[in-house]
Amino acid sequence: MADEMEHYCPNCEEEQTFYKTASMMVHLGRKTKWYCGECDYQMVTINGIESTATA
Structure with missing residues (x-):
């Protein structure tokens, strides 16, 4: 598994x-x-699969 990935960030409101x-x-x-x-x-x-709980 890679150590980084592109994903939507809800705080930044864009892909990060x-x-x-x-x-x-x-x-x-x-x-x-x-x-x-x-x-x-x-x-x-x-x-x-992304968890819906706050980390």
Whole structure:
């Protein structure tokens, strides 16, 4: 898995580069934490699916 990805940032309201801060296997699959390089907005994905919870 790449250490960065392009994704829509709700704080910046545009596509930004997100950087991986952590990754681990959980019973649901691979959990990965990401942050926006511009505003530090954080999000979590599990198996590539974005979580709706606030990180």
